[in-house]
Amino acid sequence: MRIGILGAGISGLAVATMIKEAGLGDVRILEKAKSPGGLASTRVTDGYVFDLHGGHVFNTPFDDVRQWVFDRMPMSEWVFQMRKAKSLFKQRVIDYPFEFALYQLPIEDGLECFNGFQDACRGDEPENYYDWLIWKFGRPIAMKYMIPYNEKIMSYDLRQMSTRWVKGKMPLPSFKEVELAFRSKDPTERVMAHASFHYPRRGGIQSLIDIISSPLKDELTLDYAVRSVELDKKEWVVNGEYRFDQLISTISLKSLVRMMPQAPSDVTRAGLGLRTNSVTTTLCECEPNDISWLYIPDKKMCLHRMVFQGGFSPENCPEGVGMGSSVMLESTGRVDPQLQIRDVNNKSGIPSLQLGRIIDGSYADSYIVYDHEYADNLAKIIPYIKSMGIHCLGRFAQWQYYNMDVCIKKAFEMVDVLKAQHKKSAGLK
Numbered sequence: 001m002r003i004g005i006l007g008a009g010i011s012g013l014a015v016a017t018m019i020k021e022a023g024l025g026d027v028r029i030l031e032k033a034k035s036p037g038g039l040a041s042t043r044v045t046d047g048y049v050f051d052l053h054g055g056h057v058f059n060t061p062f063d064d065v066r067q068w069v070f071d072r073m074p075m076s077e078w079v080f081q082m083r084k085a086k087s088l089f090k091q092r093v094i095d096y097p098f099e100f101a102l103y104q105l106p107i108e109d110g111l112e113c114f115n116g117f118q119d120a121c122r123g124d125e126p127e128n129y130y131d132w133l134i135w136k137f138g139r140p141i142a143m144k145y146m147i148p149y150n151e152k153i154m155s156y157d158l159r160q161m162s163t164r165w166v167k168g169k170m171p172l173p174s175f176k177e178v179e180l181a182f183r184s185k186d187p188t189e190r191v192m193a194h195a196s197f198h199y200p201r202r203g204g205i206q207s208l209i210d211i212i213s214s215p216l217k218d219e220l221t222l223d224y225a226v227r228s229v230e231l232d233k234k235e236w237v238v239n240g241e242y243r244f245d246q247l248i249s250t251i252s253l254k255s256l257v258r259m260m261p262q263a264p265s266d267v268t269r270a271g272l273g274l275r276t277n278s279v280t281t282t283l284c285e286c287e288p289n290d291i292s293w294l295y296i297p298d299k300k301m302c303l304h305r306m307v308f309q310g311g312f313s314p315e316n317c318p319e320g321v322g323m324g325s326s327v328m329l330e331s332t333g334r335v336d337p338q339l340q341i342r343d344v345n346n347k348s349g350i351p352s353l354q355l356g357r358i359i360d361g362s363y364a365d366s367y368i369v370y371d372h373e374y375a376d377n378l379a380k381i382i383p384y385i386k387s388m389g390i391h392c393l394g395r396f397a398q399w400q401y402y403n404m405d406v407c408i409k410k411a412f413e414m415v416d417v418l419k420a421q422h423k424k425s426a427g428l429k
């Protein structure tokens with residue numbers, strides 16, 4: 001069986017590896033970039049490691065995913081760290097999540113937020129994200145932190161956004177936990193996932209990609225943009241050139257629909273309606289500190305997060321430069337890197353955060369925008385894609401906020417489906 005895989009990010013590479021190892025068919029991976037990795041790509045500039053599309057750390061609740069990753073890239077090649085996430089609020093660096101750090105705010109803000117949280121979750125649960133944030137966290141926390149931060153990262157009217165995606169994607173502590181943190185002045189997360197992470201010792205997240213893609217070099221066609229996908233007598237034809245019995249798409253659902261001239265017009269329209277936003281990432285020099293990443297809700301600053309990537313591994317900065325001497329600035333949309341730096345240097349109010357020269361920068365699609373129409377749009381697209389027999393896998397292909405570990409988990413599930421199909425067709429022969 002010939003299996004075509006569109007895209008060589010972590011999803012495409014993981015599923016190709018699993019199919020090959022299970023002997024389910026011959027795979028061909030078609031990737032438009034000159035190197036594999038997709039969002040999980042790294043460049044090393046002047047000896048500084050730069051994960052192009054946001055610092056990529058690895059952690060997972062799934063044992064099989066952890067095993068799969070560490071079987072390929074042993075534990076000794078990773079640095080293990082406890083996460084030290086922080087937020088910047090009124091020119092103070094406080095702990096994360098915000099709800100556990102209320103005692104670290106100026107006293108009047110802290111009390112107001114605490115009392116507001118006590119009154120949260122009353123009445124019907126709203127369906128738009130703006131009102132939901134007020135309902136869930138209370139008005140003071142919503143207005144001082146949650147709404148400005150989300151307005152920055154989403155760059156979209158939160159009233160026009162759905163809430164269906166939030167579960168599992170943001171910490172949702174109970175009142176008991178928040179009260180304990182407030183009264184004991186202890187911000188330690190008790191039940192939060194992702195309190196620690198692994199990061200490649202050398203070469204950034206690309207080193208994981210390189211290890212996975214190296215046994216696939218004969219199956220990987222790079223610098224090859226897929227432009228059309230058509231069904232011809234039970235075979236998938238890509239760009240009129242490659243023919244496959246099965247097709248797995250890891251590229252954006254929005255792009256895939258555009259590439260299918262046979263798609264009905266309501267499906268094409270639904271594809272056009274799917275929204276994403278993008279991220280500008282800038283790596284620059286900084287003073288070392290022990291923060292993993294810092295959330296910035298202040299709307300006067302154009303960046304929403306600083307990721308202290310230089311501290312993820314002793315090898316992330318060049319020889320002679322101390323560990324932790326680089327930081328990545330993230331802003332939604334296309335933003336001038338000089339403006340990002342000026343905002344930190346002039347508006348953060350934290351002398352130790354002063355930034356030096358720009359080392360490197362990048363820009364890419366980053367987040368799905370879950371507007372009110374997304375569910376209806378998916379309800380038109382997904383059944384059509386399924387009925388055509390195309391398998392979709394990954395963050396933009398399944399239109400879900402998946403991290404790398406979930407992409408690998410979904411690849412396992414997809415291979416199980418392919419195995420069952422394979423068994424069935426072998427039984428019929």
Ligand SMILES: Cc1cc2nc3c(=O)[nH]c(=O)nc-3n(C[C@H](O)[C@H](O)[C@H](O)COP(=O)(O)OP(=O)(O)OC[C@H]3O[C@@H](n4cnc5c(N)ncnc54)[C@H](O)[C@@H]3O)c2cc1C
Pocket residue numbers: 006007008009010011012030031032033036037038039040053054055056057058059224225226227250251252255279365366367393394395396397402403404405407
């Ligand atoms: C800012 C940010 C920070 C993140 N941090 C983390 C983190 O710390 N930890 C974590 O686990 N996850 C993190 N993630 C999520 C992680 O990046 C994704 O889960 C994962 O990389 C998605 O992989 P994918 O293969 O599904 O998609 P992608 O990486 O998008 O891969 C799709 C591939 O398809 C290719 N392609 C697209 N169109 C075409 C075409 N027409 N023809 C051929 N090829 C095409 C692309 O070039 C790309 O290589 C982060 C994401 C973002 C945006």
